[in-house]
Amino acid sequence: MTAFEQGPLRSSTLHDARGVGARVDLDRLARVFGQTRALDGFSISIEPGEFVALLGPSGCGKTTALRVLAGFERLDGGRVSVDGQDLANVSAQKRDMGMVFQSYSLFPNMNALNNVAYGLRMRRQRSHQRKKKAAELLELVGLADQSSKYPHQMSGGQQQRVALARALAIEPRVLLLDEPLSALDAKVRAELRDQIRSLQQRLSITTVFVTHDQEEALSMADRVCVMSRGHNEQTATPSVLYARPATPFVAEFVGVSSRVPVERAGNEVIVFGQQCPVRGVDAFGMLEAIDALLRPEDISIEVNPAGKGFVTHRSFLGATTRMVVQVGEISVRVDVRSEVAADIELGTHVEVKVISRDVLIAPRQLDKVPVPV
Amino acid sequence: MAPFTIYTILGLGIPTLAVIELAFRTEHGQLTFGNMSAVSQGTYRLGFENSILLATITSVIPGILGLFLAYAIQTSRSGLLRRLVATASGVLANFGGINLTFIFIATLGSTGVLTAWLNYIRLNPWHYGFNLYSFFGVVIVYMYFQIPLMVLVITPALGGLRPSWREAAENLGASSLSYWRTVGVPVLLPSVLGGMLLLFGSGFAAYATADTLTAGTVTLAPIQIGEVLNGNVISGEEHIGYAIGFGMLIVLSITMIFYGLVRRRASKWLR
């Protein structure tokens, strides 16, 4: 059993680290590279001790935002402040933030212990002291027996744990993680995910975690900030993000949804012949041409020879089966319990029903995008 | 496979064995250590010492200069510059010995172009005791292919210095100097040493440039071999040449063994 699974922290030196998280404010950050605006007025406030994930497709600016916070990128506009202090003139060395990089960031000429102790060495701690602290941290991440190993002798997962220990050794105000799990294989990724999260919670360090993997973001973070093209699309807790996406981008990026053109009926819309209320505030009240964004669990199908839709694809996902149903020109994805789905063949005619209590709407998209299964 | 093996044995193996064997024989065919002992004294010993000194100087100095030059190029934003230098290094490192001799005579000879310019500003090196056709002159000329050689060898190692190490160090509070001291230099050291060893071998074994530049006036081991082959040697000492050759083989073998060891260390860290 690793230190992760044990109860209260055994290390006394890390006790002081509890509740040490700082408040982070990013205010209208702007960063331009040549013709591209990597950050375009990006703002977010992070509470002390909070774990925020920056989620988005590649090129959305999430890594740039992290690097600006760390001090590795200049700002062309906006303000970075930690605990109220503007960091504009503070160099990366002096920012007191621990960063974990995507891969290969351990110093190859030092063993694990010396890697972890590096930050303390830079802070001129005495050798005995820093080796002791480094050993404690290695134990915390479950690698006490690897302390004399060199990076090239360790697996990817082990290296990232050492990198994490190294970042934590300096007791940073903010912990920054730049897609630390992307280079690892699936099983290791899942284990490390839990370990990082539980460690963060015990130490209450403010954490910013960059990822393009929504499963990671949704499962680890207190709040998720979905980014696109250099700005903040929506920042909310995972459940709110999933259930109440604020913009069509978020709705389609987080989770899976299908677009269905609908008609208005007063304050409601007509989807597959049913009248449904609109979710949240109707921001598109003026528009006539709108689509509904339906998640696979928002709808259900019933086998009906007279039904207007028919099944074109099925993918077995385990407990549920994802089926693609063609209704007229539209394709929708719907999740069906696998025992039920087993009897539904391709080509079967079905009736589609909306079962959620309201639907999310968005401006109609005119170009037909084929539905990936 | 067979033709290749045969060819290599014939072309490389047999001559080498011949040299080794003949180093220990008199010209009457008797086994002797006389050649070897003759080589370790007097003018031949001087030849080895000079060659080793030459090789050391032209591996350390161009090694360091080449490192700086390679770093300057790597950190340049101009892709054109990098490609240009890569080709140039390849060409310069391959310079035929005599061509180099001539362009340097044209530059720093007593009537050379650079000499003339320096003369104009009263800094003519020849007036201060400089002699291109001396040991020092050979050092200057050797740099012309040793520096590009170092650039060629060290560039991939520099490329293996991941930016994330630099950033991680900075993030943990290291200044530029601290980074180089604790991470950069230690990681590069095996490759730099490897490069210098390669340069050592190159500087030690080179013949053409030294011979054509100094016309045999500077005592260097390869040149002494040349003298023996040209017949400019005391009768009865013909086999000295083989002994010198054998000595050179030993020096170069040791060099390459160290080179192999150093390279293995470098590849472990810079993967």
Add this chain to the structure above:
Amino acid sequence: MASMIPEIAIEETQGDIPQLTGDPQSRRRPRLRYWRGVVLFLAGVYFLIPLYAGLRFSFQNDAGQFSFYAVEAIPSQTGFTAAFFLSLRLAAVTTVLTMVLMVPTATYVHLKLPKMRRVLDFVTILPIVIPPIVLILGILDAAPRWLKASPYLLSLVYVILALPFVYRSLDSGLTAIDLKTLVEASRSLGGRWISTLWHVILPNLRAAMLSATVLTIALVLGEFTMASLDLWTTLPVWIYQFSQLDAHIATAVSMLSLIGTWVLLTVIVSVDRSQSRRTRRRTGIL
């Protein structure tokens, strides 16, 4: 001449993909940029001045005036034509021998005996340990008299000198085209060994063979050590001997030879790059 070490160095260069390109640090460190400029400037001065001096000397007469006489006089000088054509002949023979020896060997080793690759890598290091000056010593003793009477002894030895980089060139060419798969495809479609070699392997190796050829020619045309001690007047030997008579003409030939080598090497680099581009495109489609 710096022997075969440059070729080994090139091998180390070509294997790797540089990570540190356009260091972002320099955007934030103006001091680095300043030093970089200084270093590059000094390097430029050191390397370009001798080239300039060589060119200028080639176009001067003894009075120091600008003149074409040296260049014009080249073909008519005693022994030039003989030396030049001797070098060319040696180059041709060496190239043919090397190709005939190495192409099948490299292919065979690549396909059937991957373990031998380590042995071959070691063999290609040997020419550094056994430099030309020592090798000629042994050759002159060990070679039979009838062989020593012919200049083509040099060709035979030059093959050994050329081995390292010819092998490496062919090997990387073979790796780039994924030889094993191609051969298996050809054999499975019914091709016999000879036709596979002729129709599949050789065409794909064209670029590698070209670059190996060019390097071999450059080697032979520039080799001085062995030729002078074997007492054959190849082009480099002629240049040295002639320099006693007229330094300008000798320098002019030398510069021409240099420029020629540079042109050849540039050819390799562009052929090399266009082949890797073609291969990338091809494998991209696959």
